[in-house]
Amino acid sequence: MMFLGVSLVLWLGARSVLSGEMTPGALAQFVLFAILAAGNGAMLSEVWGDVLKASGATERLTQILNERPDIAAPANPTPLPTPGRGAIRFDRVSFAYADAGERAALRDFSLDVRPGETVALVGPSGAGKSTVFRLLLRFYDPQAGGVFLDDVEARAADPRAWRERFAYVSQDAHLFSGSAADNIRLGRPDADDAAVERAARRAEAWGFLAVRGGIDAPVGDRGRALSGGERQRLALARALARDAPVLLLDEATSALDAQNERLVQAALAEARKGRTTLVIAHRLATVLEADRIVVMDQGRVVEQGVHADLVARGGLYAQFASMQFVDAA
Numbered sequence: 001m002m003f004l005g006v007s008l009v010l011w012l013g014a015r016s017v018l019s020g021e022m023t024p025g026a027l028a029q030f031v032l033f034a035i036l037a038a039g040n041g042a043m044l045s046e047v048w049g050d051v052l053k054a055s056g057a058t059e060r061l062t063q064i065l066n067e068r069p070d071i072a073a074p075a076n077p078t079p080l081p082t083p084g085r086g087a088i089r090f091d092r093v094s095f096a097y098a099d100a101g102e103r104a105a106l107r108d109f110s111l112d113v114r115p116g117e118t119v120a121l122v123g124p125s126g127a128g129k130s131t132v133f134r135l136l137l138r139f140y141d142p143q144a145g146g147v148f149l150d151d152v153e154a155r156a157a158d159p160r161a162w163r164e165r166f167a168y169v170s171q172d173a174h175l176f177s178g179s180a181a182d183n184i185r186l187g188r189p190d191a192d193d194a195a196v197e198r199a200a201r202r203a204e205a206w207g208f209l210a211v212r213g214g215i216d217a218p219v220g221d222r223g224r225a226l227s228g229g230e231r232q233r234l235a236l237a238r239a240l241a242r243d244a245p246v247l248l249l250d251e252a253t254s255a256l257d258a259q260n261e262r263l264v265q266a267a268l269a270e271a272r273k274g275r276t277t278l279v280i281a282h283r284l285a286t287v288l289e290a291d292r293i294v295v296m297d298q299g300r301v302v303e304q305g306v307h308a309d310l311v312a313r314g315g316l317y318a319q320f321a322s323m324q325f326v327d328a329a
Ligand SMILES: Nc1ncnc2c1ncn2[C@@H]1O[C@H](COP(=O)(O)OP(=O)(O)OP(=O)(O)O)[C@@H](O)[C@H]1O
Pocket: 097, 098, 099, 100, 104, 105, 123, 124, 125, 126, 127, 128, 129, 130, 131, 132, 171
């Protein structure tokens, strides 16, 4: 339309100039004005498009802001002891996901973890290992039984204070677009640059961050500018920066190569000191470092103990170990 308008002005103007009604200078002026007017008109339509886009996005944002979580703080929340000890107890917990019908993810699940203890959860895929973490973090409340931290029941505590006691590395490391430092600070918003760098170094993330320009390196939309193992180490750095009494690691080193995994394991051994740690792992090296191994199947604890005893017993763990831990031989 813009070019059509300008062409029209030129066409009519050229005829007027030929017939002597108009000077060539006046025509040049008209054409210039026509171009200016058309350019601005086009700009306006662009701005209008932006306005529409922004209003759509605002609607989605307000929807998210107005969302109320199902899990809210009770009127008089029980305060958690300070400093936290990190004693965890699952008392006959049964839980089924809302869209799973009758199929329970945890059935009559009981577990006692002492402060400072490291417990490894092992078991086949779908056994409910990650679900244990999700209940601990209060993403859901169980249908029966109770989850306790330092002898306070989850439902009695303020979810915000409760979650502050946990550092969590999920099975699929979630990163957000922004810099590496932004992502690490999600664990501890008040961490200064030195603390952020320290956490990155401990999680062996410094190597790949340094070549990208340090902690301010952008990670891309959902961390897509990084590899799976790099994302995982950044998620680990976030958890280490958090410095919480309970550390939850859901296959936190599964995407790493052998050498990086060994380095990260050393850092984790350091981080576990004085902290209650629950690890879900599929590698023997990680499982062996635990004080206790809890074997799960179909939402239940089927065996627990140390590696040698469990292998000697010849149960599910022994079976699992001989197939799963290729590094066992
Ligand atoms: N959001 C969900 N909605 C419905 N069912 C779910 C959901 N998440 C998990 N489940 C189901 O609950 C059961 C336990 O899942 P969970 O994620 O705890 O397994 P897992 O032991 O961590 O397995 P993996 O080793 O594969 O990670 C599975 O049968 C799974 O299909």
